[in-house]
Amino acid sequence: MGNNEVGRDPALVQSVDRAVTVLELLARNGEAGITEIAAELGVHKSSASRLVYTLQARELVEQDGERGPFRIGLGMLRFAGAVSGPIDYVRVGGPVCVDLADRLGETVNIAVLDGDVALNVSQARGGSAVAAQNWVGQRTPLHATSSGKVLLAAASAAEQDRLLGGELEACAPRTITDPSRLRRVLRRTAEDGFATCMEELEAGLHAVAVPVFGSGGDVVAAISAAGPAYRLSSARMPEIVEELRVASRDLSARMGHAVA
Amino acid sequence: MGNNEVGRDPALVQSVDRAVTVLELLARNGEAGITEIAAELGVHKSSASRLVYTLQARELVEQDGERGPFRIGLGMLRFAGAVSGPIDYVRVGGPVCVDLADRLGETVNIAVLDGDVALNVSQARGGSAVAAQNWVGQRTPLHATSSGKVLLAAASAAEQDRLLGGELEACAPRTITDPSRLRRVLRRTAEDGFATCMEELEAGLHAVAVPVFGSGGDVVAAISAAGPAYRLSSARMPEIVEELRVASRDLSARMGHAVA
DNA sequence: GGATACCGTTGCGCAATGGGCAACAACGAG
DNA sequence: CTCGTTGTTGCCCATTGCGCAACGGTATCC
Numbered sequence: 404m405g406n407n408e409v410g411r412d413p414a415l416v417q418s419v420d421r422a423v424t425v426l427e428l429l430a431r432n433g434e435a436g437i438t439e440i441a442a443e444l445g446v447h448k449s450s451a452s453r454l455v456y457t458l459q460a461r462e463l464v465e466q467d468g469e470r471g472p473f474r475i476g477l478g479m480l481r482f483a484g485a486v487s488g489p490i491d492y493v494r495v496g497g498p499v500c501v502d503l504a505d506r507l508g509e510t511v512n513i514a515v516l517d518g519d520v521a522l523n524v525s526q527a528r529g530g531s532a533v534a535a536q537n538w539v540g541q542r543t544p545l546h547a548t549s550s551g552k553v554l555l556a557a558a559s560a561a562e563q564d565r566l567l568g569g570e571l572e573a574c575a576p577r578t579i580t581d582p583s584r585l586r587r588v589l590r591r592t593a594e595d596g597f598a599t600c601m602e603e604l605e606a607g608l609h610a611v612a613v614p615v616f617g618s619g620g621d622v623v624a625a626i627s628a629a630g631p632a633y634r635l636s637s638a639r640m641p642e643i644v645e646e647l648r649v650a651s652r653d654l655s656a657r658m659g660h661a662v663a
Numbered sequence: 664m665g666n667n668e669v670g671r672d673p674a675l676v677q678s679v680d681r682a683v684t685v686l687e688l689l690a691r692n693g694e695a696g697i698t699e700i701a702a703e704l705g706v707h708k709s710s711a712s713r714l715v716y717t718l719q720a721r722e723l724v725e726q727d728g729e730r731g732p733f734r735i736g737l738g739m740l741r742f743a744g745a746v747s748g749p750i751d752y753v754r755v756g757g758p759v760c761v762d763l764a765d766r767l768g769e770t771v772n773i774a775v776l777d778g779d780v781a782l783n784v785s786q787a788r789g790g791s792a793v794a795a796q797n798w799v800g801q802r803t804p805l806h807a808t809s810s811g812k813v814l815l816a817a818a819s820a821a822e823q824d825r826l827l828g829g830e831l832e833a834c835a836p837r838t839i840t841d842p843s844r845l846r847r848v849l850r851r852t853a854e855d856g857f858a859t860c861m862e863e864l865e866a867g868l869h870a871v872a873v874p875v876f877g878s879g880g881d882v883v884a885a886i887s888a889a890g891p892a893y894r895l896s897s898a899r900m901p902e903i904v905e906e907l908r909v910a911s912r913d914l915s916a917r918m919g920h921a922v923a
Numbered sequence: 924g925g926a927t928a929c930c931g932t933t934g935c936g937c938a939a940t941g942g943g944c945a946a947c948a949a950c951g952a953g
Numbered sequence: 954c955t956c957g958t959t960g961t962t963g964c965c966c967a968t969t970g971c972g973c974a975a976c977g978g979t980a981t982c983c
Binding site: 449451456 | 929930931932933939940941
């Protein structure tokens with residue numbers, strides 16, 4: 404969805420708003436050409452070309468060769484290093500995710516609670532990963548993800564009421580949208596020490612997550628493995644849960660040191 | 664230096680160019696207010712306010728409380744995760760830098776060769792660090808930094824000629840600007856297996872770096888420690904060099920695994 | 924080899940946007 | 954309580970950003 408005139412905040416600087424949308428498109432898709440960017444923004448190709456030229460001049464976008472597609476540039480590292488908060492997860496969580504993704508052959512993510520959603524802060528793709536999706540920096544719904552359920556299950560009853568107060572969006576046919584049913588699932592998650600997500604975010608996708616504990620015993624993050632339903636079968640869950648728990652303890656240990 | 668009309672590329676989209684400058688200011692200084700941003704950009708406060716409002720709406724900037732200063736926002740993580748190339752150093756190098764910074768009490772950086780400059784890809788500040796400067800994503804001159812010298816020393820003679828072909832900028836009074844003298848320094852760097860930088864980038868700043876080797880024995884990065892001249896004395900260099908070498912081997916081992 | 928289609932760039936003119944000004948609200952210091 | 958500073962916002966206008974048309978370059982097809 405580009406910068407549709409309907410619903411646009413007039414206080415925004417339109418050109419800047421568009422430039423950010425360009426960056427989001429490149430981050431989401433990995434790469435894109437001018438024509439695609441123009442279509443996404445709903446502007447003329449010449450407008451898209453100028454926006455990209457500006458971002459390229461400032462090194463936030465770079466081009467593959469002379470005529471190739473565009474993608475996020477190295478200049479972005481200047482800002483990544485400046486992000487406060489869960490940036491430590493990006494630094495420290497990376498190797499943990501890489502190790503686990505290698506062993507499981509599935510995509511591994513770390514997410515933290517950010518307001519009303521789960522924010523993905525680190526990711527490593529497994530060798531068998533077919534999708535090239537990058538979740539880092541993206542927010543996912545708490546009720547429709549395994550990480551989200553882990554984070555919800557660790558919240559107080561009052562906090563759960565607040566987080567689940569709104570209508571639960573049906574992200575996929577199998578999404579749990581009944582608050583009562585979801586609360587039962589969360590109670591079981593707290594008992595089991597892990598949460599699953601069987602085609603609840605999108606069809607064909609399974610995931611399982613476990614909590615990451617802080618020094619005070621509280622849950623500060625969730626670490627998950629995701630993959631196609633045919634590979635992440637129920638039979639395989641106990642093994643994956645155990646590997647996630649090992650990785651979670653490793654991460655806690657490293658985070659404990661990192662935030663000293 | 665804000666967006667001075669003199670020397671500005673007219674093909675750039677000015678608003679976007681300014682917005683990027685806002686982000687660079689926030690990344691460099693950690694935080695800033697509207698008045699400071701306006702001064703840096705050379706625009707009116709209302710203009711700065713609108714640019715920041717737009718970046719805030721897109722989550723690239725966030726505010727500390729209701730009236731506090733502004734800083735880089737979590738939304739930036741979406742793009743950081745999409746950066747290709749040396750992003751692995753950001754993930755894997757982080758813990759190595761943090762460990763070493765803790766032990767040395769100085770700021771530790773990892774840099775790679777990027778065109779004609781050294782690109783800083785990971786950093787951790789030591790406990791004794793007085794400056795809050797964030798180097799990640801920033802480019803520094805090869806001839807005036809310890810990391811740069813390490814990367815230069817590992818290059819072939821032909822490559823060194825190319826990299827040193829232009830005029831060597833005097834970044835500080837003690838910068839080596841004579842190419843012949845620099846080549847002698849680089850030969851000694853190759854022999855010693857480390858490079859120093861004694862107030863050559865800026866007055867009062869000392870640094871020392873060692874190479875990070877790839878699986879083929881080539882130099883793929885440099886890891887350095889930096890601090891004020893009074894703390895990074897010559898007497899202390901042998902200890903620091905040894906610690907850097909241990910960290911370098913650790914990093915090589917981790918990188919070897921990560922790029923599998 | 925020529926024709927066609929597509930992509931990305933650039934000069935130009937114009938309308939919409941971005942920006943400065945003034946006024947205001949809020950907060951902190953004295 | 955007063956004053957100074959910071960940040961916000963309505964309004965108006967000049968400048969900028971944008972669309973159009975034309976062009977060059979590349980790849981594909983016949």
